[in-house]
Amino acid sequence: MDALWQLVEDAYPGFRSDMEKIEKLLIDSIPQATPTELYSASRHLILTGGKRIRPALVLLSYKAVNPEGEVSYVAPIAVGIELIHTATIIHDDIIDLATMRRGVETVNAKWGNDIAILAGDLIFSRAFGFIGVHPVRKVSEVVSRACMRLAEGEVLETLHTGNASLTEEVYLEIVERKTASLFEASAECGALAAEGSEKEVAALSRFGYLLGIGFQMTDDLLDIISGENVLGKKVGMDISLGKPTFVILHALRNAPDGKRKALESILKKENKTKDDVKRALEIFEASGSIEYAGKRAKHFIEKAKEELKQLRSTPARRALEVIAEYAIRREF
Numbered sequence: 001m002d003a004l005w006q007l008v009e010d011a012y013p014g015f016r017s018d019m020e021k022i023e024k025l026l027i028d029s030i031p032q033a034t035p036t037e038l039y040s041a042s043r044h045l046i047l048t049g050g051k052r053i054r055p056a057l058v059l060l061s062y063k064a065v066n067p068e069g070e071v072s073y074v075a076p077i078a079v080g081i082e083l084i085h086t087a088t089i090i091h092d093d094i095i096d097l098a099t100m101r102r103g104v105e106t107v108n109a110k111w112g113n114d115i116a117i118l119a120g121d122l123i124f125s126r127a128f129g130f131i132g133v134h135p136v137r138k139v140s141e142v143v144s145r146a147c148m149r150l151a152e153g154e155v156l157e158t159l160h161t162g163n164a165s166l167t168e169e170v171y172l173e174i175v176e177r178k179t180a181s182l183f184e185a186s187a188e189c190g191a192l193a194a195e196g197s198e199k200e201v202a203a204l205s206r207f208g209y210l211l212g213i214g215f216q217m218t219d220d221l222l223d224i225i226s227g228e229n230v231l232g233k234k235v236g237m238d239i240s241l242g243k244p245t246f247v248i249l250h251a252l253r254n255a256p257d258g259k260r261k262a263l264e265s266i267l268k269k270e271n272k273t274k275d276d277v278k279r280a281l282e283i284f285e286a287s288g289s290i291e292y293a294g295k296r297a298k299h300f301i302e303k304a305k306e307e308l309k310q311l312r313s314t315p316a317r318r319a320l321e322v323i324a325e326y327a328i329r330r331e332f
Contacts, residue, residue, distance in 0.1 A: 061190025080130035153178025183212030210304035
């Protein structure tokens with residue numbers, strides 16, 4: 001991830017300094033308090049880092065509209081949105097029975113499901129403490145709507161896990177709600193805080209939305225093609241869980257009959273083995289599904305970059321372009 005932030009710093013000097021201010025506020029957002037187990041669990045993933053892509057989108061969208069704006073004015077929004085993301089991945093890990101995240105134990109693995117659920121709740125509460133007091137009142141409305149869509153996306157994904165007849169349209173709906181919604185809110189809230197014009201707010205909102213779709217598609221692809229323990233989780237996790245992705249859906253439509261039936265059988269199995277995952281990967285490769293998914297991800301990223309052309313040329317706008325370009329060739 002550091003490679004990306006260096007590219008962003010090159011485009012927008014001062015980025016790292018601005019993000020350090022946001023990072024400090026984020027780390028201080030959850031105190032060390034009692035009950036110790038609850039607060040330690042709540043701080044766990046915040047302290048282990050993360051991409052911080054959403055706070056960066058808030059900051060850069062703000063600066064793209066108002067280059068002279070004070071970071072302190074937008075930092076609470078950036079922190080609030082990152083806290084919401086953290087809470088959702090804690091709850092995600094509970095649902096997925098995940099044991100590793102970012103190279104460390106998940107909250108549920110370390111403290112158990114009960115404390116993990118409550119830690120997520122505490123983090124959500126703290127997030128809205130930051131968001132709710134911001135002078136730009138529409139920010140709360142935008143973030144609240146995004147949180148509702150996040151929950152809807154999580155349920156849709158759960159309902160369709162293992163569904164071999166799922167369409168690409170429904171998969172996109174899941175991605176739009178579960179991932180793109182918070183990317184969209186991040187960019188939109190940055191523009192709103194900067195008091196952007198209707199055109200600027202709409203362009204950045206749309207940029208975040210499209211970037212979020214492309215970003216998630218790339219994540220799904222990395223789950224399949226990267227080395228062991230990419231992103232701190234086992235390769236093939238989506239296959240193991242039977243979660244729908246563009247790669248899986250394309251293979252189900254395009255693999256020869258025998259291989260398609262084999263893939264359907266693998267996805268329906270309750271307990272998948274390493275051999276099952278390996279066999280699925282072979283089917284994806286033979287069906288051209290990995291290449292197809294990469295092209296679809298690139299399509300959305302290119303559309304996202306088009307939205308930025310509606311903004312004036314600034315270092316922050318260029319930094320947003322850098323993030324979009326990196327999203328489809330990343331290895332983190």
